[in-house]
Amino acid sequence: MFEISVDKFKESNIFETTELFDFLVVGGGPAGLNAALYARRKGLKVGVLTPEVGGQLHNTSEVDNYIGIQNIKGGALSDAFLKHTLELEVPIKTGHFVIKIDKVDERFEVTLDNQQVFYAKTLLYATGGSPRKLDIPGEEQYANIGVSYCTTCDAPFFKNEHVIVSGGGNSAAESVIDLAAWASKITVVHRSQWRADQILLDQHKKIPNLTVHLETQLKEVYGDGLRMKGVKAFDKVNQKEIDIPADGLFIEIGTIPKSDLIQHLAETNEQGEVIVDRDQMTSCPGLFSAGDVTTQPYKQIIISAGEGATAALAATNYIIHHS
Amino acid sequence: MEKLLNEDVSKQIKDYLSPMKNNITLVLFTEGDCQTCKETQQLLLEVSQLSDKITVVEKDLKSPEAKEYDISLTPSFVILNDEGVYQGVKFNGIPAGHEINSFLSALMDMSGHDFGFDPSVKARLDKLTRKINIKVFVTLSCPHCPPAVSNAHRLAMSHPMIEGEMIEAQTFPEISNQFNVSGVPKIIIDGTRELVGNQPIEAFLKEIEALA
C-alpha cells in the first residue's frame, strides 16, 4: 500500500571533496548498484551518481526471474538492492542527472546538472534505457490521451475499456496480465511472434476477451483530436489492412539506450547501444558500460547486475595495471 | 480501523522525518464519508505520531480556511509552515502508494530542509504579476509521478505567486475528465498549459514564463 522510495540515507560527504575516485558509477539501476557493491568489496574508492535508485525496476509490477527471490515487487527488489549496497556504505548521490562526461589526461571528468564536477580513474556507464516508441502517425498526438508507455501508471484509466498492447516480449506479456485487472477487452498486436516466457503466456490463457494478432504491424493511431479511438494495422499473413477500434494503446516494445553522454568517447552500434568487450570495457580504455545500455541482447535484471559485477572486477584489474 | 502504516513502514518514515527542522501544520478538509476521507485522516494522524514537529488540524468545507486555501475537493489537505502560513502546498486525495514519497518530501521541505534550488529560480518567478496554479494529476501506482508533484510543491514553496497541487485522478474522475487525463503524470499550468510526463524544473519554468 505504501511504496517508499525517498532517500532513506544521509549523503556521504565524499561528494563534497575533489578526491579522485577509483571507480565512478553513472546510473543507479541493477547494473550500477551491483557494480558499486563489487567495487566497494574490492576496496576501491567508489561512488554512484544517479537521479534516483532502482531504474526500470520501478516500472515492473512483479519480478519472478531473479534467482533466490520469488515473486517480488519491482520496488521491493530495488529496496533490497539499495539496502545491501548501503550496508557496505557505498556513497550514492541522488537527485541529479549527469550531463557531461569527458576524458582529460587519462582521467574521467563527470559533470552533474548542478554543475558539480567529479573525477575518476575508471568509469562505469550504466544509464539503461527509456521506452522505445513505434514512430507511427498519431502516436505522439495521442500520447497520454490513449497512448501509454507505463502500464502500472495508466492502467486504472482504462477500467471496462478496450485496450491494445503492442509488443511480444516479457514486458508486453506482463502488461497484458496487469491490464486484465482493469480492461474489459485486450488485443495484442505484434509484428512477429511471441518472445515472452512460456510461463507468462500460460497465464494469458486465463484472461477472457484476449485477442492476439501476431505478424501484424501497427500503422497508425487515430482519434477525434481529444482521445484516441483506435489503430490501423497490417496483417502480414493475410496481406490486408485491419482497423481495431480501441480506447487505449500500451506500447511495450523495449527500450532505447541512453548512450548520448558517451557517444563521443566510445563506439556504439546502429541502435545506439554501447559496444563492450568481455570485460564490459568500451572502445575507450578505462570506460566500462553495463546493463540495458549495452549491445547485450537480453535486457534483464539479473544480466544487468551480472554485467555490473564483471565491470567492477575488470576495473579493479585495470587500475592495478595502469597505476 | 486497522493501522495503515505497519511497523516496518512506520520505522522507515520515523527515521526519514527525524532531521525535520521547524514545526509544520497539516490542515485536512473532509466532508461526511467521502471516498478515502477516513483513510486520509488516518494516514495524516499516523504520520503525525511519528514526529513531534507535525500537528494535524481538521476543518470542513464550510470553514473560512477552506475559502482561504481555495479548497473544493475532499479529501484535501494543505501544509502550513512554522508561522502557520499557507505556501501553496496542497494534496487532493490520499498520498498512498508511490505518492507517499511526494508527501514525505513535502513534509521535510516545509520544515526547512534545503531542496537545493538555484537562487535563479526565485529570481525568474519574481517576474510574475499574478498567481499561477500548477495541478499534477497522478495515480497511486505511478512511479514517475512523485518527482513531478515535488517539483510543483517546491516551486510553490519558492514563491508566493505559485500554488502546487497533487490530484489523485481516480478519486476525482470529474476534474480528471475535465482535463482529459488518461496518462500520468499530467501537469496543468494555470488551467491551460500542459506538460506530460515527469519534467525537469526548467520545463515548468519555461511554461510559467510563457504566461507571465
Ligand SMILES: Cc1cc2nc3c(=O)[nH]c(=O)nc-3n(C[C@H](O)[C@H](O)[C@H](O)COP(=O)(O)OP(=O)(O)OC[C@H]3O[C@@H](n4cnc5c(N)ncnc54)[C@H](O)[C@@H]3O)c2cc1C
Ligand atoms: C515494464 C518492464 C518490466 C520488466 N520486467 C522484468 C522482469 O520481470 N525481469 C527482469 O529480469 N527484467 C525485467 N525488465 C527489464 C529490467 O528492468 C532491465 O533489464 C534492468 O532494469 C536494466 O538495468 P540497468 O541498470 O541497465 O538500467 P535501468 O534499470 O534503466 O537503470 C538506469 C539508471 O541510470 C540512471 N540514469 C539515467 N540517465 C542518467 C544520467 N544522465 N545520469 C545519471 N544517471 C542516469 C537512471 O535513473 C537509473 O537509475 C522489465 C522492464 C520493464 C520496462
